[in-house]
Amino acid sequence: MSTDKLMKLLAPVMKLDNLGIPTGLIQDIIFRLLFNESDVSIARFAEVLGIHPSLVDELLARMKQEHLVEVKRAGGLGSLSFIYGLTEAGTKRARDAFERSQYVGRVPISLEKYTEAILLQSKREARITPTQMKQALGFLILPENFDRRLGPAVNAGTSLFLYGPPGNGKTTIAQAIAKLIGRDSPIWLPDAITVGGQIIRVFDPLVHTPIEEKEMIVHAADFANGRSDKLKFDHRWRLFERPAVMVGGELTMDSLDLRYEPIAKVYEAPLQLKANGGMFLIDDFGRQQISPQELLNRWIVPLESGIDFLRLQSGQSLEVPFRQLIVFSTNLDPMQLVDGAFLRRIQMKVEVGGPSEKLFYQIFVESCKSFNVPFDKKAFVHLLQKWYRAPNRVMQAVHPRDIVKTVISICNYDNTAPRLTPDLVDEACESYFVDGNMAATLADQ
Template sequence: MSVKLPSDSVATPTPAIIADERERLDELLNRIHRLTAEGEGSSGIVVTPSARPAPPARTASKPADEGWHPAEPTSFRDAGLSNSEVENLILKFLGARAESSGREISDQIKLPFRLIDPLMQQLKDDQLVAHKGAAMMNDYIYQLAGRGRELAKKLTDHCTYYGAAPVLLSDYVESVKAQTIADQHPTEADLARAFSDLLIDKRMLLRLGPAINSGKGLFLYGAPGNGKTSIAERVTAAFGLHVWIPRALSVDGEIIRLFDPSMHEEAPLGASSGLIDDCKIDHRWIRIKRPTIVVGGELTMDSLEVTLNTVTNISEAPVQLKSNCGTLVIDDFGRQRMTTDELLNRWIVPLEKRYDYLNLASGKKIQVPFDQLVIFSTNLEPRDLVDDAFLRRIPYKIEVTDPDETAFRKLLEIMGRSLKVTYDAAAVDHLIQKHYRATGRPFRCCQPRDLLLQIVNYCHYTKQAPVMSPETFDFATENYFAVM
């Protein structure tokens, strides 16, 4: 005899209960994985948790030598987000993509699937999204319903951003404190490694070392062609290798894009060696090489402020914010489209206080870290560009001098090997005697490379092996020094 229970006697699990059960399942599978790995090593069996996405970008683990890292959030509140903010990103993404699985949505906005899954169910219950079909691993293909489509259009008209969920400004400030260059103290060995591909005098390294350790900025000045920019670009390599930065920041609902592929070089984590993805990193952040950002004559005052794209309503971070925890090189200082006084007045306080103030489109003013080594590289005399008050705030002024004859010959030998041009000491004697001593022309560090490139191109044209000779050097110098 069968007994039929009344329908109200069966409790329907809520999204919160479902999420809790899936989290427990994740933990159980992690324990099984650890026991299996310790007892048998790799068995070739792949165990995939039902509540965790498995795209290639997620199969990563924190390296043993990694310092600070952003921990994976356990809830939207832990991530500094509201349900509405996440819903808005999802609806705009579905409006652009038409349809997507829950795990694809999770990977797009960089939040754990176990947080996204119950929210998607709530959106379905609210008739904002609908199931189009089933997907792998207890997932569904979602598309916008009628109400959801209308709301997505309104949200997109206000702001088109639907990338990684933004990080709170306060969390970013704490991350800069944890990864600050002020805690980095490069040694002689660190500088030797950073400048290993340059022929640089030990006395120059001895002067650079304390300046880099100060983290306060320096002037590199001297004649053009002696490698000031090359030196400045390698300074960052003396610091720690990697830092974590948010892909985007949120300030009172305003989105500020921080990660810039044209200025930042991503440093992905290595593949996990475990049976399952045991990475507990917040994927709203991205691991990059310590930034080295070089700006030259194109620098304007707008580049130093948050800029709002009035079409997309997405703001872009200024260069000093993008260079935090790294190096910012002002190349050809004194030749910018703004006056040196404008630039120096803008930065005179940040250089001393280590923080800056930025104005948002909403009118709000925010305080942000100013945590980078600022290098002013110029062909001009610093005292002719700035006053004493600013020079005091840049305590290190290092002149990059011309190479002597021994260093010039060494550079020709090194560049010859690099460009596969046969070295000839007699031809180099001819070059120095005829084109330098006789004319009183100074040596420059860039000239060996430039002259040998002239020889390479000449020999390719005449179908002969590139070689240093009096004839090829005469040809190269005639072109190179024609108006110099």
């Protein structure tokens, strides 16, 4: 990214006109905060609004001249130590402000500045290395050089299609990528943006993890060439781990568009906007409440152009950045899900297949270690022959963990130490594989 340009964008704003948003919108937040808390200090205003105390002081001085606020208490440090409250006229204006919106928080950033920040921070100079990718996937047992199928897609930061039978780690792989991206480099984001006089809430505590304040100061100091003063940055911006949005079958079309909240009178950002700068995983793709074709029609332009279009209730259309790694994960046949036009727009397609017998053995041994169950080769060979080779069952990477856990449950029920034996393996598999139970029933008839 261009450090100089981002530094300029994050620099503290010392003039009201340079905030880039209507002054009336800021005054409305002040009215609502005063109404909620009665008596408010300049320091408290600055903390909640995220703007410099001198700007708060200037705004309150104007409002005082208009007899909308009054000084309740004065300290010995001039106007910056004043405690303010609402006048009768100010109380009426506060009620009017609540009619427009319930929002109380950091002063929003203009859509233009938000777009600039996302574009600057999407051009990452650092790249995920093979070593980093291998470390991120190190807790999984995967085919050799599997990291090379994922690394280029992560660095491109556009799209990735994971497909293959269930139970082989597609979701786990995507989550590992999300953690890797999140730790790669933090990102500066606002709590809210504004356009057309409306407020769009971007910050979501379920998606955005703030960097600890001490760590943020260190990062900010490095970013500003050693200057550690927190006021060197506009506090309307906060430092977060790169976001990761993960959705499954609950995904609806509404969650991909601006959602107006009639009580709070603010817009909630769609999921892809919250994921900007990070990753958006659509798990179990093809099983959502919206069809793959509907999603294709919604995203075919953003996937290619990196630009999304949203619409306010007024009908005003917004152009916003669409800059995140989109990961589609599915157990279904990709060719039956979507057409070639959609697949062409997804740069990398990676099959996550079932393990070979060699990998299955390694996974089983590791599962035993994880649950402190002594590995027994005779029991494992029995499992392989009776429950996989004979019925020609497809191996799944999740099977060893589940079978070992089932064996442990059986031993706990018997109040015996967990162990592996052919009989215990049979009992576990009879409980685990549905078709095994059916086959046994038919054989007895």
